[in-house]
Amino acid sequence: MRFRSATAVSAVSSAITTHTADTAVAQDFARRSKPACHDRSGRRPALQPHYNRLVGLKASHIQFAYHKGHPVLRDISFEANTGQVVSLLGPNGSGKSTLLRLIGGFAAPDSGSLTIDGLAAHKLSHHDRAMRVGYVPQQPALAFAYELADYTAFGRHALGKKDAAKYTAEALDRLDLSHLASRPVGELSVGQRQRAAFARAYCQLLGDRPTGCTRILLADEPLSALDPKHALLVADVLGELAQSGVLVVAVLHDLALASRLSDRVVLLSGEGTLLSEGPPDEVLTDRSLEAAFGVGFKRIVQEDRLLAILPEHRR
Template sequence: MTALLAAQRVSYRIGGKVLVDDVTLEAEAGRIAVVVGPNGAGKSTLVRLLSGELRPSAGRVSYGGVAVETMKPWRLACCRAVLPQASRLAFPFTAGEVARLGLDGIGRGLTSRDRAGILADALDRADVAHLAYRTYQSLSGGEQQRTQFARVLAQLMAGRTVADRQVLLLDEPIASLDLKHQLSLLEAAASLADEGVAILAVLHDLNLASAFADEIVVMAAGRVVTRGTPADVIVDDVVQGVFGVGLTVGAVPAAGRPFLLPQRSAVGPG
């Protein structure tokens, strides 16, 4: 079956600088791929290329075998949703109104009651139902991000009336969240994967990447350095070489998932 999302030898150059260099990857139904790497590795630019926001300088991005630049916006919105690192809003909307933006022009055959039910479900799953009547600007950064996640969930639910194969792109979605909501957002993403959605997320926390990913893609200087299961990728040589830190990877025997335990340097000052 044709991949839900495929990038084939994708590169992106701007101002003479190569931000993404010859990247090939696929997002598969029911699986979570997590992209990790140091600052400036090209992770966020890759997400913008995959979403169709940017057009690659070379290579091809496709959904179900169809080049993303040829897809009508309404159809693309039904088959993929994007949660960026941060979203700015100049208008005095409430959180509920922001989440409802995910429903605008999305879906087919939905009644007003259907849309209201989708919105209520999305707000609840993102844990912002109690904030629905608060103005968006009055929310904390984490509350705003959860509201944006509700918008994405509403978009996917409405989009299923048109596209039964969907992709969710998450660009550092938990950066502004507390620990509880970091876990709840990633658990919600995992639930979507269980429903057949292909998930591609950019994360900085290697422990969370290891815990949730089916595949980890490591990037540096715009290129894919290595990829594979967490156990294959989260190893001393990769962590130390790519991230430039002297950390040692351990493994929890019961879970079988690798983890990192940061430690202070044994070398004292001076």
């Protein structure tokens, strides 16, 4: 597993892109060289270290179109192991969110195959999907009438009531939402709602699974509505989940964060083709990024650490 320092990159990249960088703060975050692997009490009871890796996800020659003759994804193939973080990168309209939904089995590919534990993702039963897949959409459809604690507990609905209260409390605590547990979801801010959707998926993935049952978190731009503090928190939680054996597949736009957080990167073109796939150092080259996004990029490095990858016009 790649060394994860999501906190360093996310904080500094966010500061640079919003033009509020402070040198002392940037240096402090850059020195944070390991993820937060425990909650505030110093314990992490439901996320245990994971050492054995298996191929949990396999996409082979995936083709998909919403309308006949207008393919969104063209011949996409890659594999991912348990305990990895896989980032889906590409320009707007490249099919990243669609690919995430196909992985979750919420739609079937027009051709090719996409399997979880060797099973066709779109053919999984409701229970089997709930055992394996937690999904954080880009724009979550929240049950506004429910209190946050009840909404979070929905993540355990298909898994039974055993330990549901414990896992709900742990998810709310880890996502810094415990103080809002009794608040109706409809009264939450946009950023709080995004964390609520993440907490629900996190709650769903806690606890033991049968041998050979891969847990997958699918997160579509999970940091997009978050303030810097909570963006760092969620980035750390992504790393924690992977360390416990969860396969994390996330759509990201922060290239430096993807570089530091990911074990593998899947880079798509604007036409929905696969430009490159593999370890970040091999995929996120200047040539590949320019081919994907149509602009050049400048890398901000401090003390041998990649802080940001920023777009720039080529002269």
